Amino acid sequence: MESQWRKEFQDNGFIGPFKVYEPEEAKQMIASVRKQNFNRDNILFDNDLNYDRHYDIPELTNHIGHPRIVEKLRAIMGHDILCWRSEFFPKFPGTPGTEWHQVADYSYASGTPQISPIENHPDLPMDITVWTTFTEATVENGCLRFMPGSHKKKLYDESKTTQSGRNEEYVAVEADTQFYGYNFQDFRVDERWDPEKEKTVSMVMQPGECVIFTAKCCHASHPNITKRNTRMAIASRYVPTFMRVYPGQSSFFSHGANMELDNYGAVLVSGEDRYKHNTLRDTNNLGKAFPVFGK
Numbered sequence: 001m002e003s004q005w006r007k008e009f010q011d012n013g014f015i016g017p018f019k020v021y022e023p024e025e026a027k028q029m030i031a032s033v034r035k036q037n038f039n040r041d042n043i044l045f046d047n048d049l050n051y052d053r054h055y056d057i058p059e060l061t062n063h064i065g066h067p068r069i070v071e072k073l074r075a076i077m078g079h080d081i082l083c084w085r086s087e088f089f090p091k092f093p094g095t096p097g098t099e100w101h102q103v104a105d106y107s108y109a110s111g112t113p114q115i116s117p118i119e120n121h122p123d124l125p126m127d128i129t130v131w132t133t134f135t136e137a138t139v140e141n142g143c144l145r146f147m148p149g150s151h152k153k154k155l156y157d158e159s160k161t162t163q164s165g166r167n168e169e170y171v172a173v174e175a176d177t178q179f180y181g182y183n184f185q186d187f188r189v190d191e192r193w194d195p196e197k198e199k200t201v202s203m204v205m206q207p208g209e210c211v212i213f214t215a216k217c218c219h220a221s222h223p224n225i226t227k228r229n230t231r232m233a234i235a236s237r238y239v240p241t242f243m244r245v246y247p248g249q250s251s252f253f254s255h256g257a258n259m260e261l262d263n264y265g266a267v268l269v270s271g272e273d274r275y276k277h278n279t280l281r282d283t284n285n286l287g288k289a290f291p292v293f294g295k
């Protein structure tokens, strides 16, 4: 099974969907997360972006290290794994689809890489996203789309300059652009290239399922054309321990918000950290321990 996951991931750039939670459990979980979202007392980054709520919402403290997620990550990225970020991805009725994008080091956000390798491991992905939906994700309410195999080509260049998003004041999510304040098409290597002409896959998913992908695989989502059916997902992002997270940075800017890194630490969800070049946290902001696979 492990080698099958690895092969499929290497070929396509994504695998799934996989069940993490029963649908009913997922729906209850997201109802509780949404309620706790209003309590900002123990939040890590006090802004509207909802990055890294695994530090103050206990369900998400457990979610990022869920054994059904980590067993698959171990198959494709080795055993020493850090969770370096989580993000909320709601898609509300009537909102546009997320535009096609391809991300290697997240420098599109401010011009500075947010992750960087200290060693060359061509066989291992440098960053993996696990996107778990807590509602149905359908073509009508905005499920994800992938371009199989596109992680092997550089179709977007994050180091290009852009007029939108970078260092701008807060831009309400999805107000103006289809990439949360940025125009990702500005980063296309070939400005004549039209992603809609490529072969794509729509990832229809049940509540409680996850899809695992490298952000180097071009991905997007459909618009939510429903009247009252919100799609709600949480992405958790992982790197092997040889990656440096926010290298040399005490804060970073992304999607209109500034994040101070004073209390930030990546979370070891599996294996060991032999490198010690990242600050780690083993408890959340409520003093609860993060789960580590097999312990």
Ligand SMILES: O=C(O)CCC(=O)C(=O)O
Binding pocket: 089, 091, 098, 129, 131, 215, 219, 220, 221, 233, 235
């Ligand atoms: O949820 C979406 O629409 C986009 C998600 C995404 O781009 C990501 O998780 O990297």
